[in-house]
Amino acid sequence: xxxxxxxxxxxxxxxxxxxxxxxxxxxxxxxxxxxxxxxxxxxxxxxxxxxxxxxxxxxxxxxxxxxxxxxxxxxxxxxxxxxxxxxxxxxxxxxxxxxxxxxxxxxxxxxxxxxxxxxxxxxxxxxxxxxxxxxxxxxxxxxxxxxxxxxxxxxxxxxxxxxxxxxxxxxxxxxxxxxxxxxxxxxxxxxxxxxxxxxxxxxxxxxxxxxxxxxxxxxxxxxxxxxxxxxxxxxxxxxxxxxxxxxxxxxxxxxxxxxxxxxxxxxxxxxxxxxxxxxxxxxxxxxxxxxxxxxxxxxxxxxxxxxxxxxxxxxxxxxxxxxxxxxxxxxxxxxxxxxxxxxxxxxxxxxxxxxxxxxxxxxxxxxxxxxxxxxxxxxxxxxxxxxxxxxxxxxxxxxxxxxxxxxxxxxxxxxxxx
Amino acid sequence: xxxxxxxxxxxxxxxxxxxxxxxxxxxxxxxxxxxxxxxxxxxxxxxxxxxxxxxxxxxxxxxxxxxxxxxxxxxxxxxxxxxxxxxxxxxxxxxxxxxxxxxxxxxxxxxxxxxxxxxxxxxxxxxxxxxxxxxxxxxxxxxxxxxxxxxxxxxxxxxxxxxxxxxxxxxxxxxxxxxxxxxxxxxxxxxxxxxxxxxxxxxxxxxxxxxxxxxxxxxxxxxxxxxxxxxxxxxxxxxxxxxxxxxxxxxxxxxxxxxxxxxxxxxxxxxxxxxxxxxxxxxxxxxxxxxxxxxxxxxxxxxxxxxxx
Numbered sequence: 251x252x253x254x255x256x257x258x259x260x261x262x263x264x265x266x267x268x269x270x271x272x273x274x275x276x277x278x279x280x281x282x283x284x285x286x287x288x289x290x291x292x293x294x295x296x297x298x299x300x301x302x303x304x305x306x307x308x309x310x311x312x313x314x315x316x317x318x319x320x321x322x323x324x325x326x327x328x329x330x331x332x333x334x335x336x337x338x339x340x341x342x343x344x345x346x347x348x349x350x351x352x353x354x355x356x357x358x359x360x361x362x363x364x365x366x367x368x369x370x371x372x373x374x375x376x377x378x379x380x381x382x383x384x385x386x387x388x389x390x391x392x393x394x395x396x397x398x399x400x401x402x403x404x405x406x407x408x409x410x411x412x413x414x415x416x417x418x419x420x421x422x423x424x425x426x427x428x429x430x431x432x433x434x435x436x437x438x439x440x441x442x443x444x445x446x447x448x449x450x451x452x453x454x455x456x457x458x459x460x461x462x463x464x465x466x467x468x469x470x471x472x473x474x475x476x477x478x479x480x481x482x483x484x485x486x487x488x489x490x491x492x493x494x495x496x497x498x499x500x501x502x503x504x505x506x507x508x509x510x511x512x513x514x515x516x517x518x519x520x521x522x523x524x525x526x527x528x529x530x531x532x533x534x535x536x537x538x539x540x541x542x543x544x545x546x547x548x549x550x551x552x553x554x555x556x557x558x559x560x561x562x563x564x565x566x567x568x569x570x571x572x573x574x575x576x577x578x579x580x581x582x583x584x585x586x587x588x589x590x591x592x593x594x595x596x597x598x599x600x601x602x603x604x605x606x607x608x609x610x611x612x613x614x615x616x617x618x619x620x621x622x623x624x625x626x627x628x629x630x631x632x633x634x635x636x637x638x639x640x641x642x643x644x645x646x647x648x649x650x651x652x653x654x655x656x657x658x659x660x661x662x663x664x665x666x667x668x
Numbered sequence: 669x670x671x672x673x674x675x676x677x678x679x680x681x682x683x684x685x686x687x688x689x690x691x692x693x694x695x696x697x698x699x700x701x702x703x704x705x706x707x708x709x710x711x712x713x714x715x716x717x718x719x720x721x722x723x724x725x726x727x728x729x730x731x732x733x734x735x736x737x738x739x740x741x742x743x744x745x746x747x748x749x750x751x752x753x754x755x756x757x758x759x760x761x762x763x764x765x766x767x768x769x770x771x772x773x774x775x776x777x778x779x780x781x782x783x784x785x786x787x788x789x790x791x792x793x794x795x796x797x798x799x800x801x802x803x804x805x806x807x808x809x810x811x812x813x814x815x816x817x818x819x820x821x822x823x824x825x826x827x828x829x830x831x832x833x834x835x836x837x838x839x840x841x842x843x844x845x846x847x848x849x850x851x852x853x854x855x856x857x858x859x860x861x862x863x864x865x866x867x868x869x870x871x872x873x874x875x876x877x878x879x880x881x882x883x884x885x886x887x888x889x890x891x892x893x894x895x896x897x898x899x900x901x902x903x904x905x906x907x908x909x910x911x912x913x914x915x916x917x918x919x920x921x922x923x924x925x926x927x928x929x930x931x932x933x934x935x936x937x938x939x940x941x942x943x944x945x946x947x948x949x950x951x952x953x954x955x956x957x958x959x960x961x962x963x964x965x966x967x968x969x970x971x972x973x974x975x976x977x
Contacts, residue, residue, distance in 0.1 A: 322939045329728045329944060346942070350729035448834070449920060500834040501814030558731060632941040635921075642923035645834065 277308045279565050281553070282324055282337035286314040290584055297580065301571050308564055321631070328352070333558040335565035339387055341550040342452060344378045345470075345628035348386045353554040354562050355384040356569065363570035370575065375588035378623050379552045387552030388573045391585035393517040394617025395456045395547045396609075397426075397538070398524075401531040403512050404429055407436040412513075412535050423460055423486065426538040430496035430512050439504035439511035440496040444520070448500040448645050449638055455624050456515045456547045458483035460540020465637070466666055470627050473659035473666055475637075476652070479542070484644065485651045492647045500645045517549055518614055519584060521604050534609040536617065546621030551585075586614055593618060629665055636661045715955070721948035728942050740949035749925065749933070756840070757929040761908040763844040768904050769897070771848060772855030777885075779856070780863045790860070794853035801850065805917040808846045809833070812918070836926035839919050843927055847914050851907070855900045862896035863889065894973045901972075902965050909958055930954050 283294070291312060298310030313334060315323050321343050327333055339347050347353055360368045371389075379387040401411045409429045415421040430440025446453040452465075461483035466473055474480060490496045498504050498511070506514035507523040509530050514520075515537065524532060537546065553572070555565045571577065578587050583601040587593065593615055595607045602610065627633055640658040643649060722741070725734045744750065779790045796804060811817040812832040819829035832842045866889060874884045890897070912931045915921060921928035921936070928936075934954065938947025965972075 325728050325942055326939060329726075346729055350727070351731065352729040449922070499814060499831075501812075501816075501831045503810075503813050503815065629941070635936060635940065638920075639922060639924050639928075642834075645923075 277561050277564050278311060279308060279335040279559075279561050279568055280311045280313050281565075282313045282315055282327070282334040284315055284317040284320045284338055287584075293580060293583065297572055297577050301568055304571075305564075305567075308568070310568060328556070328558060333556045335559035335561055336553055336555050336569055338390075339552045339554050341378060341552070341624050342626050342630045342634070344387070344550075344552060344626045345630060347554060348379060348381050349628055352556060352558070353386040354557045354566060355386060356388065356555065356566060357383075357385045359566045359570050360385065360388075360573075363567075363574065366570060366574055370589045370591050372588055372590055372618075374623075375550065375618075378550060378626060379554075387554035388569060389550050389552050389588045390573060390578075390581060391549075391551040392588045392618055393519060393549050393586045394614055394621050395515055395517055395537060395549065396613040396617065397513055397515055397535045398506060398520070399513045399533050399535060400506065400509060400511065401533060403433055403436075403438045403509070403530075407432040407438075407512070409433070411533070412538075413533055416535060421535070421538050423457070423538045423540050426513065427486075427490045427494060427496045430490070431494040433512035434495045439498045439502070440513065441490070442498060442504060442506050442511050442514040444506070444514050444516035448642075450634075451638055451641050452625055452634065453515075454483075454487065456537060457487060457540075459545045459547050459622065460537065460542060461486070462540075462542035465625055466627065466662075471666055473663045475655040475658045475662075481652055481655055482541070484655065488644060488649060488651055491645070492649075518586065518602060518605065521602060524604060534605060534613055536612050546617035548618060548621040548623045550623050586618060627666070629668070633662050633665050636665065718948045718951055718955075721945055722952050724945045726944040726948075728944060736945070740946050743946065744949050744953060749928075752925050753928050753930055753933045756925065756927055757909065759840055760844060760911060760927070760929050761905060763840070764847055764908040764911075765901065765904050767844060768848045768852055768855060769900060772852045772900065773859050773897075775852065775856040776859030776863055777889075780860055790857075793856055796850050797853045799850070801913050802917060804850050805846060805914050808842075809918050812842050812846075833919055834923055836923055839923055839927050843911075843914050843918055846918065847908075847911060851904075855904065858896050858900055859893065862893035866892045898965070898969055898973050902962060905961055905965070906958055909954065909961075930957070 281294075283290075285291070291314070294312045298312065302309055320338075321340060324334070324337055357368070360366050375389045375392045376385055379385055379389055397412065399412045401413075404411055407429070409432050412421055412426070412429070415425055426441070434440040443453055443456065455465075458464075458480060461479040463477065463479035463483045464474055465480070475484075487497070491499055504510040507520070507525060509525070509528075518534065521534065536544070539545075553569055555562055555569055559565055573581075575589065575591070578589050579592055579597060581587065582592050582597055586598070592598075595610050595615070598610045598614055599605070599607060602614075605614075637658050640661050641654065643657065644651065644654040723735060723737060725732065725736045725739070775793050779786055779793065813819075814831045814834070816832075818832065822829040830838050832838045870888050870892075871884055874888060879887065909929075910931055911929055912935065915927055915929060915932045916935070919927040921932050930950065931954065934947050934950040937943045937950055
């Protein structure tokens with residue numbers, strides 16, 4: 251009996267001692283992102299390494315995916331049982347992710363994180379990512395749309411620069427299109443709504459918001475494409491494309507940052523595309539005033555933690571670290587922050603050395619504080635595709651704008667009412 | 669009692685289990701085993717799973733997987749988009765098969781000449797087959813832009829080209845042409861092999877009888893290469909029903925829904941709109957269409973193929 255006990259003890263020791271010698275299993279967490287920019291990745295990896303230094307058992311991996319089809323890739327990974335622990339989420343799909351139960355609530359973790367100061371994060375930036383009083387994603391990038399202009403081609407066409415129009419209080423859509431019409435007549439392209447390409451129609455919010463137009467009611471249940479502001483805005487856009495040739499037509503390719511066009515509507519992060527060799531005289535300005543007055547439109551991106559990820563608790567803790575005041579200041583180098591304390595010329599100026607304090611004040615700070623976040627809706631991908639198909643009838647000369655708007659509403663209303 | 673007499677017959681030998689027939693049978697099974705395992709793992713099991721998914725409502729984001737019986741099939745039959753999608757699919761397939769086969773045959777006849785340097789032309793026509801499909805399509809996307817290369821060339825001759833990818837009729841034609849130019853070389857090679865298998869004596873005899881070149885082609889060439897015509901037709905039709913990358917890159921189903929073919933619609937439902945159950949139902953419809961068409965063609969082979977028994 252004693253011999254047996256001895257053998258059992260030896261066996262137990264033989265198993266337990268080597269196990270004790272092995273360090274605790276490392277936890278790998280993966281964040282899906284849509285940037286492959288080396289500078290972005292360098293910063294993320296630095297923040298990840300700092301977290302690992304404080305939590306040696308956790309390793310953070312940033313998983314770059316192409317922007318095109320990003321959400322599709324994400325949902326396919328989830329369907330395949332390979333959900334990332336954290337992921338960037340586009341503002342257009344916020345409704346789907348926030349309301350689906352796919353993301354874990356974050357408020358408690360943010361509040362419990364030492365020095366996090368959740369009150370510093372502006373309420374307006376959190377609105378899209380909140381539901382039922384909790385927060386489901388952190389808006390790490392809150393980037394207003396601005397108008398980049400090429401003063402060289404504008405002057406060559408004999409037009410006043412937009413800065414001069416701002417000074418004289420004449421920076422309106424009517425005058426902006428007049429400039430672009432003249433530039434187009436002189437042989438260059440006029441205004442490019444970047445990434446619109448006659449498919450991503452929601453990017454036109456950067457124009458139609460100047461008419462006070464929205465695609466659906468505030469509660470998201472009623473299509474408002476047929477309302478007078480939207481019909482007027484779309485008529486203006488159609489006229490600018492097909493009659494005045496101030497906006498390149500469907501299928502026409504032109505790159506503002508290669509000096510081929512007079513103006514482009516895009517977010518400030520695109521300033522990095524401005525040419526360093528053979529530069530042209532450029533400026534960044536707020537969007538022109540529309541009939542409804544001055545306005546600003548903001549694009550957002552959030553980071554959420556997947557409930558079906560392998561380590562939601564660790565991922566939540568990492569997100570609180572990734573977006574704490576110190577790291578938010580670092581991230582502000584590329585992504586306009588949602589923290590009020592960081593929305594100043596000093597911080598943003600360091601992050602965007604190519605932008606002047608005036609440009610930062612007029613476009614970024616004012617834009618974030620007064621702008622509306624780009625539209626979003628539950629089931630947005632289907633609404634987007636369905637409206638895109640209906641709107642194709644608008645992108646031809648002599649289109650009946652009102653009739654097309656009616657057909658858009660006829661197609662998307664059943665989806666909105668669900 | 670008579671004494672037992674020893675017999676000279678040898679005791680019956682135990683028959684060996686591994687007879688020649690069994691050994692050959694086992695070898696045969698072992699040879700086909702990898703293929704059978706592959707078909708089970710990568711065809712039959714996924715097919716069964718797709719059918720299983722089609723009986724469920726699967727919301728990936730919400731993580732819900734609910735049995736809904738035949739609800740997805742009833743929804744499919746009532747889907748208002750389905751007639752447009754099937755129409756676009758039929759136009760694409762018909763256009764692709766007609767253009768691909770006729771062009772492939774024409775090219776095969778042209779390169780079936782004993783001329784110096786003809787190999788260069790054969791290689792040239794075949795080379796797109798080995799080019800990456802997406803790269804090929806992206807390049808064509810640039811060429812087909814309103815201010816792209818094709819309209820640039822037309823402009824030299826004073827012709828204002830259409831906006832190829834933005835008009836329903838030209839968008840579908842463009843996608844068909846891009847796909848045909850990509851794969852016509854494969855059918856061309858198959859036709860070329862078939863053409864070179866036609867005995868020369870038949871043409872000589874026909875010439876002696878005074879048959880024209882066209883009559884020789886119609887009465888000798890076409891009947892004798894009919895098995896290859898049958899094969900290429902089946903391959904091209906099945907391939908045409910699976911077109912995806914060209915649509916995704918060039919038109920994304922537009923303008924309107926004019927180029928939304930069945931596979932692209934399936935992709936939209938499952939991967940863009942997160943309706944995996946309904947997407948699986950659409951894929952079952954695609955499977956049925958491919959199976960029915962292939963079966964129908966196989967049944968028609970006696971009429972199409974000249975010397976089919």
